[in-house]
Amino acid sequence: MYDAGKIIPGLIVFVGLMLFAIYYNVGNKIEDPKPEKPVGYTSCVLPLEEIRAEHMVLLNEWRDEVIREGKREKVEAGGKMYEKSLQNGCMHCHTSQEKFCDQCHKYASVNPYCWDCHVTPEYGKALGEAN
Amino acid sequence: MDSTRRKFLKIAGLSAVAGIGAPAGLNMLMNKNVQAAGGHGDAAPAAHGGGHGEAPTGKRYGMVIDTVKFHERPGLAEKAIKACHSYHNVPDFGNNKDEIKWLWNERFANAFPDKSHYKKDDDLNSNQFLVLCNHCDNPPCVRACPTKATFKNKDGIVMMDFHRCIGCRFCMAACPYGARSFNWRDPRGEKDGRPFIKETNKLFPTRMRGVVEKCNFCSWRLAQGKEPLCVEACGGTGAMVFGDLNDPHSEVSQVLRTRFTIQRKPTLGTKPSVFYII
Amino acid sequence: MLEKALKGNGTYWAWMFLLLGIMGVGGICYIVQYNYGLGATGMSRDVTWGIYISQFTFLVGVAAGGLMLVLPYYLHHYKDFGRITILGEFMAIAAVIMCLLFIMADLGQPLRALNVVFHPTPNSMLFYDMIVLNGYLFLNVICGWAVLHAEYKGVKYSNWVKPLIYLSIPWAISIHTVTAYLYCGLPGRHFWLTAVLAPRFLASAFAAGPALLLIIALVMKQTTKFDVGRVAQNKLVTIIGYAAIVNFFLLGCEVFVGYYSNIPGHMHTLDYLYFGLADHHTGEVFNNLVPFMRASVVMGLAGIALLFYSRKVQSDAQLAVACVLIFTSFWIDKGLGLVLGGFVPTPLEHITEYYPTAVELGITAGIWATGGFILTILYKVAISVKLENEKTA
Numbered sequence: 012m013y014d015a016g017k018i019i020p021g022l023i024v025f026v027g028l029m030l031f032a033i034y035y036n037v038g039n040k041i042e043d044p045k046p047e048k049p050v051g052y053t054s055c056v057l058p059l060e061e062i063r064a065e066h067m068v069l070l071n072e073w074r075d076e077v078i079r080e081g082k083r084e085k086v087e088a089g090g091k092m093y094e095k096s097l098q099n100g101c102m103h104c105h106t107s108q109e110k111f112c113d114q115c116h117k118y119a120s121v122n123p124y125c126w127d128c129h130v131t132p133e134y135g136k137a138l139g140e141a142n
Numbered sequence: 143m144d145s146t147r148r149k150f151l152k153i154a155g156l157s158a159v160a161g162i163g164a165p166a167g168l169n170m171l172m173n174k175n176v177q178a179a180g181g182h183g184d185a186a187p188a189a190h191g192g193g194h195g196e197a198p199t200g201k202r203y204g205m206v207i208d209t210v211k212f213h214e215r216p217g218l219a220e221k222a223i224k225a226c227h228s229y230h231n232v233p234d235f236g237n238n239k240d241e242i243k244w245l246w247n248e249r250f251a252n253a254f255p256d257k258s259h260y261k262k263d264d265d266l267n268s269n270q271f272l273v274l275c276n277h278c279d280n281p282p283c284v285r286a287c288p289t290k291a292t293f294k295n296k297d298g299i300v301m302m303d304f305h306r307c308i309g310c311r312f313c314m315a316a317c318p319y320g321a322r323s324f325n326w327r328d329p330r331g332e333k334d335g336r337p338f339i340k341e342t343n344k345l346f347p348t349r350m351r352g353v354v355e356k357c358n359f360c361s362w363r364l365a366q367g368k369e370p371l372c373v374e375a376c377g378g379t380g381a382m383v384f385g386d387l388n389d390p391h392s393e394v395s396q397v398l399r400t401r402f403t404i405q406r407k408p409t410l411g412t413k414p415s416v417f418y419i420i
Numbered sequence: 421m422l423e424k425a426l427k428g429n430g431t432y433w434a435w436m437f438l439l440l441g442i443m444g445v446g447g448i449c450y451i452v453q454y455n456y457g458l459g460a461t462g463m464s465r466d467v468t469w470g471i472y473i474s475q476f477t478f479l480v481g482v483a484a485g486g487l488m489l490v491l492p493y494y495l496h497h498y499k500d501f502g503r504i505t506i507l508g509e510f511m512a513i514a515a516v517i518m519c520l521l522f523i524m525a526d527l528g529q530p531l532r533a534l535n536v537v538f539h540p541t542p543n544s545m546l547f548y549d550m551i552v553l554n555g556y557l558f559l560n561v562i563c564g565w566a567v568l569h570a571e572y573k574g575v576k577y578s579n580w581v582k583p584l585i586y587l588s589i590p591w592a593i594s595i596h597t598v599t600a601y602l603y604c605g606l607p608g609r610h611f612w613l614t615a616v617l618a619p620r621f622l623a624s625a626f627a628a629g630p631a632l633l634l635i636i637a638l639v640m641k642q643t644t645k646f647d648v649g650r651v652a653q654n655k656l657v658t659i660i661g662y663a664a665i666v667n668f669f670l671l672g673c674e675v676f677v678g679y680y681s682n683i684p685g686h687m688h689t690l691d692y693l694y695f696g697l698a699d700h701h702t703g704e705v706f707n708n709l710v711p712f713m714r715a716s717v718v719m720g721l722a723g724i725a726l727l728f729y730s731r732k733v734q735s736d737a738q739l740a741v742a743c744v745l746i747f748t749s750f751w752i753d754k755g756l757g758l759v760l761g762g763f764v765p766t767p768l769e770h771i772t773e774y775y776p777t778a779v780e781l782g783i784t785a786g787i788w789a790t791g792g793f794i795l796t797i798l799y800k801v802a803i804s805v806k807l808e809n810e811k812t813a
Binding site: 238239240241242248249251252253255282284285286287288289290291306307308309310311312314315316317318319320323324325326327328351352353354407410411412 | 456457458459463464465466468469523526527528529530532533535536538539541543544545546547550602603605606607608609700701762763766767768769770772
C-alpha cells in the first residue's frame with residue numbers, strides 16, 4: 012500500500028473519533044421522562060399514541076388552518092371544546108412547560124423553538140422573579 | 143408535511159410548464175392582473191376570481207378613522223395604541239432604530255405626503271394622525287414576499303406567518319406606508335432591568351428576533367365576533383368604524399357612502415382598506 | 421487540476437493566510453450578529469437594508485461583467501480573449517458565491533433560508549433571483565471547469581459544453597436584470613422606481629466587472645509570467661470605457677428627469693446623495709453620503725479619461741490606476757448610494773441615516789476575503805494550466 016504510514020494512523024484517528032460518542036456515554040443512565048399529566052382530564056384531542064408521535068405535525072396543521080385558511084372552529088376532547096392553539100389550547104390543560112413538554116423533549120434531545128414566541132405560564136413568573 | 147410537499151411539487155411542476163410555455167405563462171399572469179385591477183371591493187366582487195382565492199361573496203374588512211373625533215378627544219389615540227400594543231406584546235426598546243409599532247401617530251405631512259402642501263391650516267399642521275397597516279387590496283408586500291410568510295387571507299386581511307418568515311425584509315422595502323417592523327433583537331430581552339415588553343400578555347405570543355411583524359386587524363378577535371382592540375378602545379365615540387367593505391349595509395359602508403374620505407397614497411394602486419375623515 | 425493551488429511561493433501563501441485571517445474575523449463577527457440578531461448592524465426600521473444587500477447588488481454586477489469576455493470569445497470567435505475568458509468565468513463564480521453569502525448574512529432567520537424553495541412564490545422577484553443566481557453559478561462552474569480541464573488534457577472541450585456556454589450569455593444579462601427588478605418594481609420608493617435601473621445596472625456591471633479583471637490581470641503580469649496580451653488589454657479598454665460612459669449617460673438621464681420635472685419625490689434622494697437633504701420639520705440637513713457620491717462622479721469621469729489616454733501611451737501603470745478609479749467609482753455608486761439612498765427619505769418622508777457597525781464591516785470584509793480566497797485558488801489553477809500548456813506547445 013502506498014502511504015500506509017499516513018493512511019493507517021488516519022484511519023485509527025477517524026474510527027476513534029467516531030466511537031468517542033459511544034465511549035463517552037457508556038454507563039450513563041438517562042432517567043425516563045415523567046411528563047406530568049393534567050389532573051381531571053381523561054382524553055386529549057387525539058388518541059394517546061397519535062398525539063405522542065404526531066403532536067408537532069398537528070400543531071403545524073392547526074397553524075396553517077387557523078392563520079391561512081381561517082378555520083378557527085374548536086376541537087373536541089372528552090366532551091370539552093378547545094382552541095386550535097398551543098398557548099391557548101394545549102397549555103390550557105398542560106399548564107407547565109417544564110413538567111410536561113420538557114420531560115420528553117430533553118429525553119429525546121430535541122429543542123423545539125416554540126417557547127421563543129409562545130408564552131408559557133412559567134414565562135411570566137420567571138420574568139417577574141427576575142425583576 | 144405531506145401537504146407542503148404536494149404543494150411544492152405542484153408549483154414546481156407549474157413553474158416548469160411556465161418556463162417551457164413562457165408566452166402562455168405570461169398570458170396567465172396578465173389575466174390575473176386584469177382581474178385584480180378589475181377590482182373586488184368595487185361593484186363586482188365576483189370578477190375577482192384568480193388572485194387570492196377569494197370566494198365571490200368574500201368579506202373585505204376595512205376601517206374609517208375619523209380624525210376630527212380623535213382631535214376632539216385628546217388621549218384617545220394613545221388609548222387605542224396602548225390597547226393594541228399591550229395586548230399584542232409589542233416591545234418598546236426606547237429607541238428609533240429598533241422600534242416596533244403596529245399603530246402609531248404621524249403628522250399630516252408624513253402620513254399623507256402627497257396631500258400635504260405649504261399652506262395647510264393650523265389643525266393639519268399641529269395634529270397627529272393614526273396610521274397602521276392599510277390591509278391593501280393589492281398589497282405590494284405580499285407580492286414581494288418570497289415565502290408567502292405574508293399573504294392575504296379570505297377576509298382581505300394581510301396576515302403574517304411568523305413561523306415562515308425568513309427575515310429578508312423585502313416586504314419592508316415594498317410597503318409604501320412604513321407599516322412593517324422588524325425584530326432587530328430579541329423582544330424578550332431587557333435593558334437596565336427594564337424588560338422591553340412591560341407586561342407579557344399570556345393570551346398572545348411574543349415574537350422572536352429576525353422576523354417582521356405588523357397589524358393583523360385582530361383577525362383572531364374577528365373570528366370571535368369582536369371588533370379590533372383599537373376600535374373597541376374608542377368605545378362609542380365613532381372615531382374608528384370597522385366592518386365589511388363588501389357589505390353595503392355595514393356601518394363602515396354607510397359612513398363611506400355619506401362622508402368624504404381620503405386614503406394614503408391612492409395613486410399607487412394598492413387600494414388601501416383604511417379610510418380617513420379629515 | 422486543483423492540486424495546482426497547493427503549490428506556490430511565499431507571497432502566495434502569505435496572501436492566502438491573510439485572507440483566511442480576515443475570513444476568521446468575519447466568522448467571529450457573524451457569531452456575534454447571529455447571537456444578538458441583526459440589531460448588531462447599523463440597519464434600522466427606516467433603513468432596512470444596509471451594506472450587505474448593497475454589496476450583493478454590486479457583486480451581481482461583477483458576476484454579470486464576465487459576460488463581456490465570454491461573449492466576444494465564444495460568440496464572435498475573438499481569439500485574442502483566449503487567455504482571459506476563463507478569468508471572466510472564474511470571477512463570476514467567486515462573485516456569485518459572495519452574493520449568496522451576503523444574502524445569508526442579511527437574513528433575520530438564516531436557518532429558514534430554504535423556505536424560499538419549500539414555499540416557492542413565483543410572484544416574488546427574490547424567487548427568480550434565487551433561480552438565476554444559482555443557475556449562473558452552476559453554468560460558470562461547469563463551463564469554466566470543463567473548458568479548462570480540456571485544455572489541461574490538451575484536447576478541445578466536449579460538444580455538450582457549447583450549448584451551456586451559449587446559455588450562460590443571456591443568463592448573465594438575466595441575473596442583473598432580475599436584481600434590478602428587486603428594486604424598480606416597488607411602489608413608494610421613488611429613487612428605485614425607474615425603468616432605466618436595469619440598463620444602468622448592466623452598464624455599470626459591464627464596466628466594473630472587466631475593470632476588476634483588468635486590475636487583477638495587470639497584477640498577475642507583475643507577479644507571475646501570465647500576460648493576457650496587449651491586444652486583449654486594449655480591447656478591454658474599449659469595453660470598459662464605453663460601458664462606463666453609458667452608465668454616466670443613464671445617471672444623467674435620472675438627474676434630468678428629477679430636476680427638470682421638479683417633482684419632489686424624484687429629487688429627494690438625488691438631493692440626499694449629491695447635495696444633502698433637509699428635514700421637512702426641523703430643517704436639519706442630512707448628507708453623510710455626499711462626499712462619497714461626489715467622489716464617485718469625479719473618479720468615474722477621471723477614470724474614463726485616463727483609461728483612453730493610457731491606451732494611447734500604452735502605459736500599464738496608468739491603465740491600472742484608471743481601472744481602480746472606475747471600479748471604486750461604481751462600487752460607491754452601486755455598493756453604497758443606490759441601496760442606501762433608496763431608503764432616504766422613507767415612504768413617510770422621514771430621514772434616517774445609516775452607519776454600518778464594526779460587526780457589520782467585519783462580516784463584510786470576511787465575505788470579500790472569502791471571495792478573494794476562492795478567486796485566488798481558481799486563478800492559480802487557471803494560469804498554471806495555461807502556462808504549462810504554452811511551455812509544452
